Amino acid sequence: MTSLPDLNQKIQSAAKRLLAEGKAEVVIGCRQGTTPMTVAPIFCRTEDDCNQLIWSNFAKINLATYLPKYPGKVAIIAKGCDARSAVGQVVEKQIERENLYIVGVACGGLVDVEQIQAREPRPIRAAEEDWATIKLSGDGWSSSLPKEDVLRRNCKTCVSRTPEGVADELIGEPTEALPADDYADLKALAGQSLEEKMAYFKGLVKNCLRCYACRNACPLCYCPVCFVDETRPQWLGKSQDEMDTFTFHLLRAFHCSGRCTSCGGCEAACPMDIKLREFNRLLDEEVQKDWNYLPGLSWDQTPPLTTYRPDDEADFIK
Amino acid sequence: MAEYIVKENALKDFFKALTEGGKRRFLAPAEVSGKLQMIETDPEKVSLDFGNTHQSPKSAFFPQTEKLMAFHKDTAKSDPFVYKPLGLDETAPMVLFGLRPCDARGLVVCDRVFQNNRFTDPYWKSKYESAVKIGLACHDPRPACFCTAVGGSPFGEAGLDAIAFVRDGGLALKTLSAEGGEFLKGLSGLESAEIGAELAEKKQAAEAGMPGPLDQSKVAGAAVMEIYNQPHWKDTADRCLNCGTCTFVCPTCHCFDIQDEQNEKGGLRMRNWDTCMSWLYTVHGTGHNPRPTKTERMRQRFMHKLKYIPMKQDGACGCIGCGRCVTLCPVNIDIREVARQMNG
Numbered sequence: 001m002t003s004l005p006d007l008n009q010k011i012q013s014a015a016k017r018l019l020a021e022g023k024a025e026v027v028i029g030c031r032q033g034t035t036p037m038t039v040a041p042i043f044c045r046t047e048d049d050c051n052q053l054i055w056s057n058f059a060k061i062n063l064a065t066y067l068p069k070y071p072g073k074v075a076i077i078a079k080g081c082d083a084r085s086a087v088g089q090v091v092e093k094q095i096e097r098e099n100l101y102i103v104g105v106a107c108g109g110l111v112d113v114e115q116i117q118a119r120e121p122r123p124i125r126a127a128e129e130d131w132a133t134i135k136l137s138g139d140g141w142s143s144s145l146p147k148e149d150v151l152r153r154n155c156k157t158c159v160s161r162t163p164e165g166v167a168d169e170l171i172g173e174p175t176e177a178l179p180a181d182d183y184a185d186l187k188a189l190a191g192q193s194l195e196e197k198m199a200y201f202k203g204l205v206k207n208c209l210r211c212y213a214c215r216n217a218c219p220l221c222y223c224p225v226c227f228v229d230e231t232r233p234q235w236l237g238k239s240q241d242e243m244d245t246f247t248f249h250l251l252r253a254f255h256c257s258g259r260c261t262s263c264g265g266c267e268a269a270c271p272m273d274i275k276l277r278e279f280n281r282l283l284d285e286e287v288q289k290d291w292n293y294l295p296g297l298s299w300d301q302t303p304p305l306t307t308y309r310p311d312d313e314a315d316f317i318k
Numbered sequence: 319m320a321e322y323i324v325k326e327n328a329l330k331d332f333f334k335a336l337t338e339g340g341k342r343r344f345l346a347p348a349e350v351s352g353k354l355q356m357i358e359t360d361p362e363k364v365s366l367d368f369g370n371t372h373q374s375p376k377s378a379f380f381p382q383t384e385k386l387m388a389f390h391k392d393t394a395k396s397d398p399f400v401y402k403p404l405g406l407d408e409t410a411p412m413v414l415f416g417l418r419p420c421d422a423r424g425l426v427v428c429d430r431v432f433q434n435n436r437f438t439d440p441y442w443k444s445k446y447e448s449a450v451k452i453g454l455a456c457h458d459p460r461p462a463c464f465c466t467a468v469g470g471s472p473f474g475e476a477g478l479d480a481i482a483f484v485r486d487g488g489l490a491l492k493t494l495s496a497e498g499g500e501f502l503k504g505l506s507g508l509e510s511a512e513i514g515a516e517l518a519e520k521k522q523a524a525e526a527g528m529p530g531p532l533d534q535s536k537v538a539g540a541a542v543m544e545i546y547n548q549p550h551w552k553d554t555a556d557r558c559l560n561c562g563t564c565t566f567v568c569p570t571c572h573c574f575d576i577q578d579e580q581n582e583k584g585g586l587r588m589r590n591w592d593t594c595m596s597w598l599y600t601v602h603g604t605g606h607n608p609r610p611t612k613t614e615r616m617r618q619r620f621m622h623k624l625k626y627i628p629m630k631q632d633g634a635c636g637c638i639g640c641g642r643c644v645t646l647c648p649v650n651i652d653i654r655e656v657a658r659q660m661n662g
Contacts, residue, residue: 033650035462040650041557060648065559123369123460139527207351209382211593213561217648229598238577238590239383269648271563273352 002172004130007105008054010171011077014103015050018075023101026070028063029053029077036127036136037113041066053077055172057111057129057147062265064219068094076100079107081154081263083163084296085219088259091302094222104167106175108132109147109155110264114273116150154264154277157181160297181262183285186278201246201279207272208245210238214276217269220256227251253279258287258303261296319492320499323511326487332507333361336413342450345378346415347371356414356421366484369460370418370640374569376428378412379445382591386441386576390584404586406440411448413501419474419481420465422453423638424569426477430631431572441589450501452491453478457524462641464654466525467532470639473521483520485513492517532654536661537624538633545625546617550659555613557649562593564643564651565619570627570636573599594618620656 002010015027027044031052034040039056041063042049055077063076064085076086083102089095108131117124120136120143128135135144162174189197212228215221228236228248237244262284266276287293291304324332337344347368348359354368356375385404392400417425425446432442456463456472465472475481479498482491490513493499502508537545565571575592578585592599595615601607609615627636637653644652 034652034655035644035650038650043553043556061559066557123458125461207353209566209591211562211566212596213559213563213648216559216561225597229596231598231601237579238575239579239588240590241383265648269559269561269563271567271646 002131004055007172011053011055011103011105012050014169014171015044015053015075015077016047018101018103019044019047019050023073024075025072027053027075027077027103028066028070030056030059030063032056033058036124037116055105057109057134058113058127059110060265060268061217062219062261062263064089065217065265067100067219068222070095073099074101075103077103077105078163078167079105079110080158080160080163081107081261082219083166084160084261085263087166087296087299088261088303089219089222090299091296092259092306097299102163102167102169104163104170106162106170106172107155107158108161108175109151109158111147111150112152116145119145119150152264152268153275154262154267158262159294160261165297166299181281181284183281186282186285201250202242204275204278205245205249206242208249208274209272210240210245210248211271212248213269213271214266214274215252217265218256219261219263219265220259221252249276249279253283256280257283258291258293258305259295260284319494320502321493321511321513322491322502322508323485323513324482324489324491324507325509328507328509329364329488330361332489332505333364333415335506336415336450336452337361338413341410342413343410344415345375345412347454356416364416366416366454366489369458370421370456370463370642373567374424374640374642375414375417375421376424376569376572378414379425379442379449380428380432380572380574380591383588384441384590385586385588387587388584389578389580389587400584406444409445411450412445413450413452415452415482416454417451417478418456418640419453419472419476419478420463420470420638420640421569422451422477423465423470423474424640425451427570427627427631427634427636427638428572429477430634450498451477451479452498453481455481455483455520455524457484457520459524459528460641462644463639464529464532464641465639466528467530467654468635468637468639469531471521472524472528473517483517485516490516532657533661534624534628534635534657537657538628542621542625542629545660546621548660550656551613551617554651554656554659555611555616558595558612558616558651559649560595560597560612560615561648562595563646563648565593565595566591567642567646569638569640569642570623571619575599594622616651620653620660623653624657624660 018024030039031042037058039059044050062085063082067089083104090097122138124136125138132147133144159177159180260280293304295303343358345356345358346364347354348363350357353372356371388402388404390400391398432439459472475494479495480493482489493502573592574589576589578587600609623636
């Protein structure tokens with residue numbers, strides 16, 4: 001397996017080359033963060049910027065989130081999920097294919113800092129990482145964790161760890177796709193009563209602050225004005241009313257159905273650790289079942305729920 | 319100024335005594351949904367071993383949603399509009415145990431916003447003035463903590479009626495205000511003791527590993543527009559998602575939006591936390607938005623914390639160094655880094 005320093009070197013070289021060749025005005029990637037176990041997205045415009053680029057197990061958000069707001073030629077250092085979201089944005093006509101350059105990086109999965117802290121409650125003063133291990137240290141102690149044990153939930157069922165097929169170039173040795181989500185927990189949930197299901201979903205969002213970090217971190221949420229921010233009319237109350245909060249999450253999930261690439265950016269951004277993907281997974285399962293469609297894997301397949309044909313065989317549409 | 323200890327086996331009695339026989343609501347760090355929060359809790363469930371509560375304690379005095387008034391129409395009356403203020407006389411006074419010194423300073427910053435020589439917010443005042451605030455000093459500040467960089471200390475005393483530290487599984491306690499002294503006098507579980515020397519020693523030890531002062535001298539001396547027009551804002555804004563997490567977890571962010579929710583019978587006026595990261599926060603009725611992009615919105619938050627609040631509060635920093643925004647920002651925008659950029 002390519003070592004992380006090697007991988008970083010290759011990412012930095014690619015970024016510098018793309019800027020020098022004029023293939024991109026900016027390269028979006030990640031750099032080391034200011035505290036242990038954090039990374040910061042970086043918009044590279046100079047060689048110095050490029051020298052800061054890294055690949056990290058601690059990356060949090062999906063970098064494709066930045067693309068629709070960026071007007072010029074842009075390159076993105078993309079894991080499988082970032083690349084799929086970028087493809088989705090091209091398919092949904094939010095960005096121009098010719099303005100986008102995808103530097104695909106084979107990904108071995110990201111780690112969940114919450115899980116790390118649950119296993120290591122002592123204050124963590126420093127963290128080192130390689131492809132398979134997270135090394136932690138604090139005041140007078142050090143320990144290490146196998147990355148596999150603290151992977152983000154979405155990374156455990158990733159079918160697109162290597163952005164093959166869609167990347168303009170690929171860095172690192174391809175990683176095998178993992179067995180897809182079998183939705184076993186959701187299938188069990190489907191057998192429960194309406195009341196039980198309602199209680200389950202309301203329970204998921206009971207700590208929601210309505211900060212909308214999930215929405216802002218989501219590469220699918222590019223609407224210029226989100227329905228929760230509409231004022232004429234105002235669709236939704238602003239308080240912590242349970243039904244308003246629940247409506248936000250349900251509607252957002254429906255807006256994302258069949259488009260979500262399971263990047264987990266929403267959950268990583270949520271300050272309250274809400275398992276937001278449960279809503280999306282439920283709808284992903286439906287879309288996969290009915291249309292056998294996985295978003296972001298092809299440049300010309302559009303999400304089933306955004307497609308309309310005048311000769312559609314279904315009655316309801318006529 | 320009185321000094322006490324509470325032995326480990328007397329802790330529960332002491333916490334129960336703090337409620338004055340149930341007359342006060344008791345708030346302390348306790349676990350809720352897997353996170354430690356400053357909440358109304360059972361004296362049996364208080365945690366003494368924690369970095370800091372996940373969210374700041376501001377919601378005890380400034381809830382995320384606060385009902386201000388109810389209204390309805392009574393057409394039988396000559397003046398048919400009936401208004402009823404809510405929440406001002408209904409709440410029992412609080413006693414808060416376990417406030418971290420940084421958060422207590424955060425409350426002081428908010429207090430000067432909600433109560434000053436120009437305004438008094440009765441909703442804040444009714445809760446804040448009657449509350450007894452007992453701090454719990456930090457022996458082991460967390461990696462993202464920087465209270466010492468912004469004028470605080472893990473053993474800081476500002477905004478507190480008494481400060482405690484953990485000692486042999488129990489507590490050592492020093493009163494700080496006349497109200498605190500009066501309140502604690504004779505409470506069950508307390509034993510008089512000399513703790514001054516130990517407190518000073520522990521304070522020094524806790525501060526030793528912490529960052530030195532963040533230099534904000536140039537920010538303090540500069541004209542507002544000079545900092546406002548600095549080029550670094552654009553770079554930080556590149557990665558800012560405007561998600562607002564920082565504002566929701568911040569102990570000194572205090573902006574709110576007042577909304578009426580009503581049906582044909584009547585309604586409620588309430589205020590809800592708002593966030594300057596939101597596009598909606600500044601948009602005018604005309605559609606014009608004076609903070610049109612995320613650059614202006616992100617800049618506003620840092621200008622407010624590091625320039626406007628110091629200007630209005632005699633130099634006091636609007637950031638108290640709890641580190642919550644640093645830890646929870648999904649794109650690692652670190653206020654210390656921004657403060658350094660602002661200072662040139």
